Amino acid sequence: MEKVWEEWKTVVYPALESKVKEFETLGYKNIHIDEIWEMSVSQMKKRKADPALHTIVQTILHMKMHDYMQQKTIESYKKIEQKKNYDEALEEILAQVSGNVAEKVD
Incomplete structure (x- = not known):
């Protein structure tokens, strides 16, 4: 398509x-x-x-220019949300990894 x-x-x-x-x-x-x-x-x-x-x-x-700008605004909010979710997921993974490392050291 x-x-x-x-x-x-x-x-x-x-x-x-x-x-x-x-x-x-x-x-x-x-x-x-x-x-x-x-x-x-x-x-x-x-x-x-x-x-x-x-x-x-x-x-x-x-x-219309309004339609274009509205779409661009929505896209930017989605990118921010994706980055936020990505950052949260990365922090969670790093916490798990560092927790596993700490367990192995003990």
Whole structure:
């Protein structure tokens, strides 16, 4: 299924470029086509049916800066939570390992 999405990406590339240029005119210079594409695909995958070409283009062109920033904020919170969970798991493993080492020393 991912291959199908990549084929669609080449077809709708002008719409992606247009959206990036729109965001650049609003002052957001570090937005990439791949980010817009991934957000659009994410939105379309939530729907049950495979989207038609006009639906894909509509999803891209109707994306608002608010939607983009909201998605980026959610992603950053998820990364923070994953890091927190990772840090907690690492601390737990280190505690277990150091506890096992202490037991062997005794």
